[in-house]
Each structure stands twice: as structure tokens, then as C-alpha cells.
Amino acid sequence: MTLLGQFCLWLALIASAWGAGVAFAGRWRTRPELAGTATASTYGVCAALLVAAACLWKGLFAHDFNIEYVAQYTSRNLPEYYVFSAFWAGQKGSLLFWATILSIFGATVQTVTSRRHAELMPYVAGITNVVVAFFILTMLFAANPFERLPFTPEDGRGLNPQLQNPGMTIHPPMLYLGYISITIPFAFAMASLLSKRLDTGWIHAMRKWTILSWLFLSAGITLGMWWAYVELGWGGYWAWDPVENASLLPWLTMTAFLHSVMIQEKRGMLKRWNVGLVVASFLLSIFGTFITRSGIIASVHSFAQGNVGTFFLVFLILITIASSALLYARWPLLEPEAELESLASREAAFLFNNLALVGIAFSVLWGTLFPILSEAVQGTKITVGPPFFNRVNVPLGLFLLALTGIGPLIAWRKASAANLQRQFIVPSVTGLVVAVALLAIGIRDGWALAAWTLAGFVLGTVGQEFWRGIRARVKIHGESVLLAFNHLISRNRRRYGGYIVHVGILTYFVAFAGMAFKVTQEVTLSPGESAELKSPYGHTYRFTHLGVSQYDQLNRWVSAASLDVRKDGVPQGRITSEKRQHKDSFGRNTFEPSTEVGIWSNAREDLYVVYAGSVGGTDRATYAISINPLVMWVWLGAGILIVGGLITMWPGGAVVGSRRRTGVEAGYQTPLTDAAIGSRPEGAGIGS
Amino acid sequence: MKASTRFVIGAAVIVAGVGALIATGVKETGIYFLTPSELLAKTQADPGFHDVGLKVGAKVVPGSVRRDQATRTIDFRVSDGSSEFPVTYTGLVPDTFTDASNIEVIVEGKYGRDGVFHATEVLAKCGSRYESELPKARKA
Structure with a gap:
């Protein structure tokens, strides 16, 4: 074989x-x-x-x-x-x-x-x-x-x-699918440069591939978060580890591309920038593999080291040189066909969105490589960790979230004052209502307030877009609201699918901000003893240690510790966390023992219990107990995002013909009709 | 003013903002990442280094781990082959942390004047975690 x-x-x-x-x-x-x-x-x-x-x-x-x-x-x-x-x-x-x-x-x-x-x-x-x-x-x-x-x-x-772990069986392939599929947009970008066919043909030909790879990356990254959360046992889902950062980098540049490419389709601008983003995404996907595989940066996710890293480095350098040279050679052919007309335009919003995304990507890359850079320059290694990444990326991320709400509200080319007023009232009021409500219930964390307020604003934007679209259909076609909703999406998949993706993104932000209110405690308990934690919602949880049990199971030896949980005195049940020692078929230990976290999840919060070991093999056990707010919304956000993404790339439409031709031609129909509508000066919010 | 000029100004503000965030972020949150030898050399040259929070990447000396589960305190020694010093840590360590086979750890904390590294965080990574050691293979 x-x-x-x-x-x-x-x-x-x-x-x-x-x-x-x-x-x-x-x-x-x-x-x-x-x-x-x-x-x-x-x-x-x-x-x-x-x-x-x-x-x-x-x-x-x-x-x-x-x-x-x-x-x-x-x-x-x-x-x-x-x-x-x-x-x-x-x-x-x-x-x-x-x-x-x-x-x-x-x-x-x-x-x-x-x-x-x-x-x-x-x-x-x-x-x-x-x-x-x-x-x-x-x-x-x-x-x-x-x-x-x-x-x-x-x-x-x-x-x-x-x-x-079931998550781990699909997380790597999902992430790989994302990394791998970026090769196709890259191949098209290079092909258009090589063949000098620099119209938007290559973009139409590969549009669905870009969305596909973006979806795979999104799913892969989120599955990675889920795996880290349930398997690594430190109570969070994102630690700004180099390996995590490496997967985020191409996602950021691809996200930038998905937006800026619309400007090229509609206005013939940003041609060089777009090629640059595709090349950068591809290079970052290879770079991601390189840093995970070469071990040049210390990461808790250690993989094998060896000369595979050298292969990747050489390939990375060759591709960078070849693609830059090619882009340079075709530079004069990539003249923009139009100029920016106003800062109050969809184009400008997208440009700022691109800057923010690339800025985040740059800061993540910088922070990830900083140990190497500082050692090369100063001779001493200096590392930056989560405080650095949060400090830089929280403000940038919120700026981006604001743009998510602003972008769809502004017309292409130039928005009038009347148009802006008409568009911004509902979303701004939604955001304000959220802010006031949060202040009223006593939330004082500035960043979390900002994140949730902006999330309300974005939701207002998306809601308004859907509502206006549905109302127009009901009026013109006399459809029921449900049918109008259905048609609205199916006749304009790219635009409304995109809005649904935005809802997914804002859901992630809502969840991330929730982690600011995480509470955690480490305790050592004898059977019968208990610990109390006050949840961010004001409830008091009481955890009583029940004891440790040990048994053989499948391919492992298990030591399990259980806690009885009471919320404000009301029994909730029993939560169990395990230490597992895996064995081979001869009963010999394989690997170090691993922890199976006990997690109870609901829409408000997760109870997260880690059994850290027993004291000298007795029934006395050490636990780390956390209450993690809103974690479920991360996974929910991923679901919404994927649904939106699939709608965006779903083949078909009103075109008649053989099935395959329909799929291919539909890719052309959407941008063309969108462009036709979107180029009307007052076509605010129309066009994706 | 032309729209493109205004955009360039806006872009410059964003780029400068990102740059400033990165620069101050590195300055205020960046910490040294040293080997035990480098740390000992630095503290000898400048005793002020005893008060600086930093990270040390080293290997756990096999057999040196003493655990007190009741107080959740762990004492162990780390080494880079030429220098060695004790570390004390109170808290939970990851499953990968053992003193079985030369595992690599990253400890964060301060190297006290008592000659003990007081860690506030211990990260363990193990070369054999995802890839096992097997005898040299031959080509198929």
C-alpha cells in the first residue's frame, strides 16, 4: 500500500x-x-x-x-x-x-x-x-x-x-479547507495578471470561491474556539496564541477583500488593492501553516518541528517575489476607472472598513512576530500577550462594528444630507435604546457598553433594510409579509445574505463583550464542603463537592469529581468533570492525563467546572469553577454567519436553463443588476 | 477640498491611530522573554531586574516537581542546560505539565531576591504532545 x-x-x-x-x-x-x-x-x-x-x-x-x-x-x-x-x-x-x-x-x-x-x-x-x-x-x-x-x-x-473530541475531528479539516480554498482566488488573480485580462471577469469567475473559503475559515476558526473551550480547560475560547492568530490573519484580509471587491465591480476602483489583498490572503494562509509547523514562535499548540518549516519559508519567499514582480509589471494596466466622490459614500465606508481590517491584521501579525523582531533588533526577546492584542484590537474592532452599521446606510458615490437623515434615525435610536437600557440595569463596563450599543445600532440597520424591502414588496406585489421576506432574500441573495452575515458578526461581538463579566474561583473541597459564586446576573450559585469516583472506560482510566449545584438555594443537578488517563490495548499509559471539563450551557451563561486533581488520592478535590456569560452566543453567531454566507453563494435564481449553466450565470446576474440599481445617486441601501 | 484628499486625511488618522495603539501597546504590555542564563546574567548586572515581571522559557528538571494539592502550590526547578533555578507557583497547571520527560514550560512572574522565581502563570508545552518519539524511520 x-x-x-x-x-x-x-x-x-x-x-x-x-x-x-x-x-x-x-x-x-x-x-x-x-x-x-x-x-x-x-x-x-x-x-x-x-x-x-x-x-x-x-x-x-x-x-x-x-x-x-x-x-x-x-x-x-x-x-x-x-x-x-x-x-x-x-x-x-x-x-x-x-x-x-x-x-x-x-x-x-x-x-x-x-x-x-x-x-x-x-x-x-x-x-x-x-x-x-x-x-x-x-x-x-x-x-x-x-x-x-x-x-x-x-x-x-x-x-x-x-x-x-468530535470538534477536533472536524476543526482541522475545516480550517484547512479555508486555507486551501484561498489558493483558487489567488490562482485567478495571478491568471488575470498573466493573461492581461484585467476586467472584472476573473472576479466574477471566482466570487463564490472567495465566499466559500471565507466560510470555511470562519467555521474552522470558531470550531477551534469551541475545541479550546471544551478541551483545554482554561475557561476561555480565545487566547491570542500564535496558532490562533495565524488562522485569523487570512480571515481578516479575506473579509477586507469581500468588501473592497464590490467597489471594483461597481466603480472600477481599487484594482491593485484587491489583487494585493488576494495575494496577501494566500501568503498568510501559507504563513499560518509555516508558523504552526516550524515552531519558530513559542505556542502552547506545539506541533512537530523539523525541516518542513524551511520548505514553507522558501515557498513563501518565492511566491512573494513572483507575485509582487507580476503585480509590478501589470501596475500601469490596473488604473482605476473612477475617483472617490465624497466621504459620505458607500465607497468611503468600505475603504475605512478595509483600513481597519488590514490594521487589525497588521497589529496581530506584528504582535505575533514581535518576539522574533525584537530579538533581531535588540538582541532580547520581548513578547506581547492578550493585554496587547485586546488593547489594540478592541477599539479597532468596535470601529469596524460601527462601520458594519454605517456602510449599508450610505449611498454609493455621494449621499445627500436628506438621505443620511432618513437612513440613520432608526438604527441610531435602536443603539441609544440599548445603551440606556444597559445603563439602567447597572452595566458600567465602558467597552462592553460600547460593543452592545453598536451591536444594537447594526441590528437597527439590518432590521431597517429588511423592513423597507419587505414593505416595498408587500405594497408593489401584494405579497404576504412572510412571502415578501422569502422573496426579498431569494431575489437578492448577495445583499440580504450579507446582512445576515452582519447579524452573525454582531452576535460574536455581543458574546465577546460578555466575557468582561466572567467570574472564576479556585477551591479545594472535602466531600460536603461547598463554594459560592455570585453570577454576573446577581444569582448566587452554591457548589457542593460530592466526591471522587474512579473507573475504567473504553480506552481510558477515569477519575471523576462531581459537584451538586444550587442556584439561589434551588437544586439544579450535578455537574461532573473528569481526569482521564488514556491506555493502549496492553493497559500501558499513553500520553499525560487529560481533563474533561464539566460545562452547563444556556443562553445567559455557562457553568464551567474543571477538576484539577485530588489531594493525595483522597476524596478531597481541587476545582476551578467559572461562570462565563453569553458564551453560547459565539456558537450561535457562527450559525447565523454560515446561514448568511450560504444564502449569499447559493446557486440559481430566476435564470432559465440547464442546472449547471444556471449556477454559473447566476453569478453574473446578481452583480450586474445590483450595479444597475446601485449606480442611481439616491439608491441608498440598494445594492449589496 | 477634494473627496480623495479628505479620504487620505481620514486614512492617515486611522493608520496613525493603529500605529500609536501598537506602539504604546508594545511599550506598556511587552515583557521580556528570557532563558534562565539570560535572566541570571541580567539580574547580576542589574539587581533591579528582580522587580521586573518577565517570562522565562525553559525545561522542567525531571523529578523536581513537588505538588501540594491542598494549597495548590507547585514547586519545581527549571533549566536551560547551563543555568537552573527553583520556581514556585500557586494555582492550577495545565495537564501537559509533568516532570516526566524534559517538558518545556513558559513561566511568567518575578525572579525574587530570594533566588526563587515566583510565577503568576505557568504554560506547559510538550514536544511529545502531538508527535511521539519513535525510532528513526526508513523510507517506504
């Missing part, structure tokens, strides 16, 4: 090299059959890598512990679904996963993209092939998943217990 896998890696490498070679040599311009082989090479690469991936999965399921990777990440007693997910548990498998998924995307993009863009496609194939080839080369020469051991262990080491 490993031989076949190995062979397929080489086969894929040759096919991708061929495709890239043909694409960049340029001879295919006059010879259509060559162009055909360039695009067809992506199918070959994809097929070969799928076989290679199947080989690794076969090895995993067959418990072939002679394969180093299988021995490292699985054991005989590991549940089957974790055997499946062990594919991406380690570095080598992750690389294969990455290459395989990218080759699937690379082949898919060749199939689904309209013939209209035929001139771009060989270049797109060339770029995706180069990136795939890089991953294959890294595997073959630095981290081969098919490596065999000089002997066969009786059993494997098993999967890290912290990875034995």
Missing part, C-alpha cells in the same frame, strides 16, 4: 509539473490541444492524490503499524471514527490532506468555471499545480506519510486524547 501511495505521489508530482510547465510556457495560446493538457493535468493530479489518500486510510484502518504514521497516531483500541480522523492528526497526513483537497478544488474549478473564462483556465491550472507540487515535494523530501519503520510495533501510540 505504501508503495502504491508513494508511486501516486510521484505521479501527481509529474502531472502537476507538466501542467504548470505548459501553462507558463505560454505556447498553448496558439495550440488549443496544449491548453487542453494543461487543464486536464489537474484531473490527473487529483486522481493520483485520491489514490494516495486512499492508501493512507487503508493503512490506518488495517492497523499496519509498520507505517510510522499509523503507529504514531492510532492504536488498536482507538474508536473507528478517530482512526478516520487520524489522517490529519499529524503533520505528514495533514500535508497529504492539504494536497489532495487542493487537487480536488483545482480539478473542480476547471469543470465548473464558464467557458467564457477559457483564456484564464490554463493559468489557473498552472498556479494550482505549482501549489500542489510544493506540498508533494515537501512530503517526498521532508515528511513522507508512507514512511515505514525498521520494525513493526505490536500496537500504535494512539491518538492524543485532546484530539479525541
